[in-house]
Each structure stands twice: as C-alpha cells, then as structure tokens.
Amino acid sequence: MKELIRFLLLEDPNVRTVVFGTILLNLSASVVGSFAFLQKKSLSGDAVAHSILPGICMAFIFFQTKSLWVLLPGAFVTGWLSLYLVDLISRHSKLKQDTAIAVVLSVFFAVGIILLTYIQHSGSGAQSGLDSFLFGKAAALLEKDLITYAIISLLVIGVTVFFFKEFMLISFDATYAGSIGLPVRGLQLVLTTLTVIAIVTGIQSVGVVLMSAMLITPAVAARYWTDDLKQLLILAVFFNTIAAIMGAYISYRYPSMPTGPWIVVVISLFAFASILFAPKKGLVYSMYRVFKHKSLILKENILKALYQLGEQDNGFRDTRALNKLLAKRNLPLWQVYPALYRLMFEGYLQHTSKGWALTSEGMERGKRIVRLHRLWEMYLSKNLLLASDHVHDDAETIEHILTPELESRLEKSLNFPEVDPHSSKIPR
Amino acid sequence: MIEHVADPILEIHDLTVSYSKRPVLWNIDLTLPQGVLAGIIGPNGAGKSTLIKTAMGLIPKASGYVKLFNKDLEEVRKKVSYVPQRESVDWDFPASALDVVLMGRYGHVGIFKSLRQADKEVALDCLRKVGMEAFADRQISQLSGGQQQRVFLARALAQDADLYFMDEPFAGVDASTEKTIIALLKEMTAKGKTIIVVHHDLNSADEYFDWILLLNTRLVASGPTEKVFTKELLQKTYGGKLNILSSVGDLLHNEQFPNRE
Numbered sequence: 001m002k003e004l005i006r007f008l009l010l011e012d013p014n015v016r017t018v019v020f021g022t023i024l025l026n027l028s029a030s031v032v033g034s035f036a037f038l039q040k041k042s043l044s045g046d047a048v049a050h051s052i053l054p055g056i057c058m059a060f061i062f063f064q065t066k067s068l069w070v071l072l073p074g075a076f077v078t079g080w081l082s083l084y085l086v087d088l089i090s091r092h093s094k095l096k097q098d099t100a101i102a103v104v105l106s107v108f109f110a111v112g113i114i115l116l117t118y119i120q121h122s123g124s125g126a127q128s129g130l131d132s133f134l135f136g137k138a139a140a141l142l143e144k145d146l147i148t149y150a151i152i153s154l155l156v157i158g159v160t161v162f163f164f165k166e167f168m169l170i171s172f173d174a175t176y177a178g179s180i181g182l183p184v185r186g187l188q189l190v191l192t193t194l195t196v197i198a199i200v201t202g203i204q205s206v207g208v209v210l211m212s213a214m215l216i217t218p219a220v221a222a223r224y225w226t227d228d229l230k231q232l233l234i235l236a237v238f239f240n241t242i243a244a245i246m247g248a249y250i251s252y253r254y255p256s257m258p259t260g261p262w263i264v265v266v267i268s269l270f271a272f273a274s275i276l277f278a279p280k281k282g283l284v285y286s287m288y289r290v291f292k293h294k295s296l297i298l299k300e301n302i303l304k305a306l307y308q309l310g311e312q313d314n315g316f317r318d319t320r321a322l323n324k325l326l327a328k329r330n331l332p333l334w335q336v337y338p339a340l341y342r343l344m345f346e347g348y349l350q351h352t353s354k355g356w357a358l359t360s361e362g363m364e365r366g367k368r369i370v371r372l373h374r375l376w377e378m379y380l381s382k383n384l385l386l387a388s389d390h391v392h393d394d395a396e397t398i399e400h401i402l403t404p405e406l407e408s409r410l411e412k413s414l415n416f417p418e419v420d421p422h423s424s425k426i427p428r
Numbered sequence: 429m430i431e432h433v434a435d436p437i438l439e440i441h442d443l444t445v446s447y448s449k450r451p452v453l454w455n456i457d458l459t460l461p462q463g464v465l466a467g468i469i470g471p472n473g474a475g476k477s478t479l480i481k482t483a484m485g486l487i488p489k490a491s492g493y494v495k496l497f498n499k500d501l502e503e504v505r506k507k508v509s510y511v512p513q514r515e516s517v518d519w520d521f522p523a524s525a526l527d528v529v530l531m532g533r534y535g536h537v538g539i540f541k542s543l544r545q546a547d548k549e550v551a552l553d554c555l556r557k558v559g560m561e562a563f564a565d566r567q568i569s570q571l572s573g574g575q576q577q578r579v580f581l582a583r584a585l586a587q588d589a590d591l592y593f594m595d596e597p598f599a600g601v602d603a604s605t606e607k608t609i610i611a612l613l614k615e616m617t618a619k620g621k622t623i624i625v626v627h628h629d630l631n632s633a634d635e636y637f638d639w640i641l642l643l644n645t646r647l648v649a650s651g652p653t654e655k656v657f658t659k660e661l662l663q664k665t666y667g668g669k670l671n672i673l674s675s676v677g678d679l680l681h682n683e684q685f686p687n688r689e
Contacts, residue, residue, distance in 0.1 A: 038521060038522070040518075162540060163540070165534060165542075165543070166534075166539060166540075168523070168527075169531050169534060171521070172517060172518075172521045172523060172528075172531075173512065173516070173517045173531070175481075175486060175510075175512045175516060176510065176512055176531065176583075178484075178485070178486050179484045179485075179486060179508075179509075179510035179512075180505065180510075180534060180535035180587070181502070181505040181535060182534070182539065223522065226522065227522050227523075227524070227567040227569075228522055228523075228524070229521075229522045229523060229527075232522050
C-alpha cells in the first residue's frame with residue numbers, strides 16, 4: 001500500500017518519466033485508432049506497425065545515430081509507404097484488402113528483421129537498443145524524449161479535434177462527404193498520416209507486435225459504453241491512460257515485469273470486461289434479460305393455471321394441492337418450487353399445509369394473463385384470419401409481453417369482445 | 429423517345445461511364461426541366477445509381493459532361509443535394525439521428541468551422557418535416573429502416589438545395605414512410621425544387637413521377653410520364669434486346685480496351 005501511494009504521488013523522478021511517458025506514447029494512438037476502428041480498418045494499423053522497423057533500421061544505417069529526430073522520420077516513411085502500397089494493391093489488382101495487408105506486412109517486417117540482424121552483427125558500438133523498437137522499452141524512457149513525445153501527441157490530438165466533424169463524416173458516409181464537396185481523399189490522407197505518426201510514437205512503449213492493440217482496443221472498450229463519437233474518443237483516452245498507469249505500476253513494483261505487454265494486458269481486460277458487463281450491450285446484461293423473461297413467464301403461467309382451475313371449479317381463491325396445479329400445467333418441480341415461493345413473497349400466493357391459493361392480487365394478475373391470451377387469440381383470428389386451432393401457441397408468448405396501453409388498444413379495435421375464438425369467456 | 433427542353437436545370441451530354449473499361453452508361457444525352465419530380469427506371473445493373481453518382485461528381489466520366497443550372501458542379505455545389513442508398517453506410521456508427529442530419533449543414537458552415545445553434549435549429553426543423561422530431565437523440569442503429577431513410581431525407585433537406593438526387597429512397601421502407609416521403613417530395617417540387625429519384629417499382633412509377641427516364645446502360649427514353657411510360661418503351665428497357673451492346677461491353681472489358689481513342 002505504501003508502495004502504491006509513493007508511486008501515485010510521483011515522488012521518484014524515474015517513476016514520473018515512465019508514467020507520463022507511457023501515457024503520452026499511446027494517447028494519440030487511442031484517438032486516431034478509434035477512427036480506424038470505426039472505418040473497419042483495424043488491421044491496417046498492424047501493417048504500419050510492422051512496416052516501421054525497416055525505416056528505423058535504414059535511418060540508423062544511413063546516419064549512424066539513435067536520435068529520435070532521425071529514427072522517427074525513417075519510421076514514418078516506411079510506415080506510410082506500407083499503407084500506400086496496401087491501397088495501391090487492393091485498388092489495382094484482384095487482391096482484397098486483407099490479403100494486401102498480409103503481404104505488405106510480412107515483406108516489410110522481414111526486411112526490417114534482416115536489417116536489424118545486419119546492424120547487430122556489423123559491430124558498430126551504437127547499435128544497442130534498436131531492438132527496443134521490436135518489443136518496446138517504456139521503462140527505459142529518457143526525460144528529454146518526453147518533450148518530443150508530448151509535442152507529437154498534442155499535435156496529433158490537436159489536428160484530430162480541428163478536423164473532428166470532417167473525420168466523423170468521412171468515417172460514417174464517405175460518398176455523401178464527396179457529394180457536398182469535401183476533399184475526401186485529402187482528409188483520409190491526413191487521417192492516415194496521423195495514424196502513422198501515432199503508431200511511430202506508440203511503438204516505443206509496446207513495440208511493433210503489440211502496437212495494433214493500443215490503436216483498437218481502447219475504442220472497442222469505449223464503444224460498449226457510449227453511442228456518441230465525442231464520448232467514445234474521451235473514453236478511449238481514459239481507458240488508455242488508466243492502462244498505462246497500471247502497466248507502469250506493475251513494472252515499478254516488480255522490476256522483472258515489462259511495462260508494454262502489461263499495458264496491453266490491462267487494456268484488453270478493460271475491453272473484455274466491457275464486452276461482458278457494459279449496461280445494455282454487455283453479454284451479462286442480455287443473459288440477465290433472458291433469465292428475467294423466463295422467470296416472468298414461469299410465474300405468470302402458474303398464476304394463469306391457478307386462475308383457470310378457479311374457472312373450472314368456480315372458486316378462484318380455493319386452496320389447491322400442488323399435484324392439481326401440475327395436472328393443469330406440467331412443469332418440472334425444480335422450477336415450480338422456487339417460483340411458487342417467489343410468488344408468495346411477492347404477495348400473489350398464500351401457502352398452507354393443504355396447498356396453494358391465489359391472493360386477490362394473484363387472482364387479478366392471473367385473470368389479466370387469461371384475458372390477454374384470449375384477446376390475442378381473438379385478434380389473430382379476426383384480423384389475421386387465422387383458424388382458431390392455430391392461435392393458441394402464439395398467444396402463449398404474447399400474453400406475457402402486452403402492455404396495458406396495447407391491451408386497451410386491442411380491446412378497442414376488437415370492440416370489447418365477450419368470448420375468444422374457442423368460445424371461452426374473456427374475463428374483465 | 430428523348431425529349432429535350434430549353435433552359436434545362438440538368439444537362440447530361442454524351443456521357444459514358446465505365447467500370448474497368450466496361451461501359452455501364454453509354455452515350456447518355458438528356459435534359460431535364462426545372463420543378464419536375466423525375467424517376468429513373470430500369471432493370472438491375474442498368475446504371476441508375478451510377479448516373480446520379482456521376483452527376484454528383486462521385487464517379488469519373490469516361491467522356492461527356494454534366495451541367496447543373498447550366499454550370500459546372502463545383503460552382504453550384506451548395507444548390508445540389510445527394511441522398512445515398514440507405515444500405516451504403518454502417519448504421520452502427522456512434523451517432524444520433526440529429527448528428528446525421530447536422531451533416532447536411534457541413535457544406536454551409538464550411539470546412540473546419542463549428543456548427544452554430546442556428547444549424548441545430550435547421551436540423552431539428554428538418555427532422556420535424558419528416559416526422560422524426562421525437563427521435564432526434566436516438567442512436568441511429570435503433571431506428572427502423574423507414575426511420576433511417578427519413579433521417580437521410582432530413583439530412584438532404586438541411587442542405588436547403590434546389591436540385592436533389594435520391595438513390596432508392598423507397599427501398600425497404602414501410603408503407604407509411606413511403607407515403608410521407610412522396611407527399612414531401614411533391615410538396616417540394618410544388619415550390620420549384622427539382623428532384624431526381626432512382627426507383628425500381630414499376631407499379632408506383634407513373635403515379636409518383638411527372639417525368640421519367642428509362643435507362644438500361646443506354647438511355648431508352650426521357651420525357652413526361654404520359655409520353656414515356658408506355659408498354660412499348662418499357663419492353664424496350666426491360667426486354668433483352670441489348671445483346672449486341674452488352675457483348676461489345678464484355679469485349680471492351682476483356683481486352684481492357686479504351687472506349688475513346
């Protein structure tokens with residue numbers, strides 16, 4: 001705990017550099033990556049990330065320096081070239097975009113590895129550290145590099161904010177954007193360039209192989225929480241920042257742990273948790289809803305069966321043994337028992353040693369289900385002209401979902417019928 | 429039967445458009461008067477959408493030219509509006525109905541500038557015109573097909589143009605949306621706007637449009653509905669009498685042969 005507080009207070013200048021560094025390196029990636037995600041270009045980021053390696057190596061071979069101001073432009077050139085080639089191949093050949101990406105990515109990466117191996121064996125003393133581009137080196141960031149990354153990140157984010165509505169339009173509907181005279185290709189070029197810049201900086205933290213996760217995953221997580229593009233960008237930045245801080249903390253606390261891969265693990269956990277638990281869109285929510293519907297149907301079917309038994313014996317509130325209920329409606333016992341007790345707690349049923357009886361609320365609710373069932377059968381046979389032996393199964397479902405508003409519309413449109421197609425009385 | 433008019437609002441002159449050298453529109457030559465509700469009718473693959481996309485400068489021309497208001501498109505861009513096919517976009521995009529309609533104001537606001545309150549009011553007003561004001565804040569994926577089409581229409585209205593190109597606005601919409609849209613279009617033409625609609629339901633064509641273009645790679649006919657919507661011309665459009673033309677098209681495509689020297 002003390003360690004965590006010391007970490008969060010950022011007293012140690014090294015910690016400060018690493019934390020701000022990891023945040024800054026991926027800040028722009030999460031913003032422009034959101035557009036790549038929305039344009040369904042998730043894989044092109046991967047192509048760029050891999051294609052950056054030969055650019056870095058060539059810049060080093062030509063200039064024999066590891067200064068960022070030399071290596072980053074080199075990275076930018078080959079990264080950008082790879083996207084241009086992907087575009088060229090998919091437009092002028094029979095190959096589809098995914099194939100073009102796979103081809104370009106592997107060729108560029110292969111050349112990159114060849115050059116890297118050559119540099120490492122050429123024996124020049126300054127080469128050590130180039131392979132950090134391969135796997136990232138967030139923990140080894142220098143304070144003087146921070147300023148560079150801060151400038152680049154702010155530039156990328158600034159341009160994105162400036163072009164926000166144009167980027168939104170070309171991502172949603174490029175054809176329409178062209179029809180109102182927007183320079184769609186030019187804007188796409190700007191967005192592509194920003195993406196390459198973001199990848200070039202981000203690669204320092206997580207490396208070539210993991211970089212596409214930093215572009216796409218924050219947007220994936222954010223998409224589950226909002227339907228608004230501005231909020232999506234802000235959330236993506238937020239998730240990314242938290243992941244960066246947690247990654248930095250893990251490698252601070254356990255020095256043998258790498259920062260970059262942990263950032264990817266954390267952001268992926270965010271995405272995974274969002275897919276599972278986000279309200280409305282999450283899997284857990286939809287499973288919960290299925291469960292809720294099933295349990296509602298079960299409870300209402302019990303009330304309905306008891307009400308129908310009441311119709312038969314002309315005693316709606318009589319106490320009935322469980323086997324009488326099961327004879328009316330056969331349900332597995334493991335489902336019936338919990339449902340009966342829940343209905344009792346909710347005030348719809350009373351339980352005595354002789355069995356179960358409807359309360360007045362339970363009777364009303366059972367009556368309503370029977371009424372809706374018969375109204376719906378009436379509607380199907382009158383308005384959809386279905387034969388009376390074809391309407392029951394449909395009504396079995398619909399009786400549980402009709403709202404009071406639809407109920408009164410239904411009654412009105414059927415002119416308040418007395419009986420259903422099977423001549424059973426519709427209770428009121 | 430191609431009827432030409434004096435002082436046309438749209439003039440297409442000897443237009444040929446090719447995909448991979450295969451002509452999809454072949455020597456289209458037509459003029460259209462102001463204030464009509466025109467339907468482009470023809471079989472699948474006849475080039476209907478291509479024709480309006482080319483008129484909007486979205487597809488390069490192999491030859492010929494298009495004039496709007498007797499001018500080039502660039503000079504009159506703000507007076508022209510285009511409604512793409514509903515299926516052409518991903519409706520899962522994180523945007524509300526209002527966001528989409530506001531896109532119709534981008535051309536007026538200008539690039540890089542922010543939307544003003546006045547633009548928002550115009551957009552809301554346009555949503556009202558298509559009966560969608562209650563859905564302004566609704567995420568677009570939660571709208572039905574008909575409602576999505578209304579949103580697209582509202583976006584076009586927000587452009588406040590004089591000439592509208594609409595690609596299949598009646599495709600996959602419910603009957604009440606179709607009625608709302610056609611009533612709105614008729615109201616607009618009554619005010620002097622010109623609307624050109626890609627349509628493929630022959631049953632409603634003569635009831636909806638007062639000018640009809642019959643298209644099947646070449647222009648079979650263009651003129652007032654009562655003159656053009658005849659059994660003979662429809663048969664010419666839909667019948668398989670274009671075999672030689674499509675064979676030559678195949679040849680151009682297979683040989684990758686330019687269609688102009």
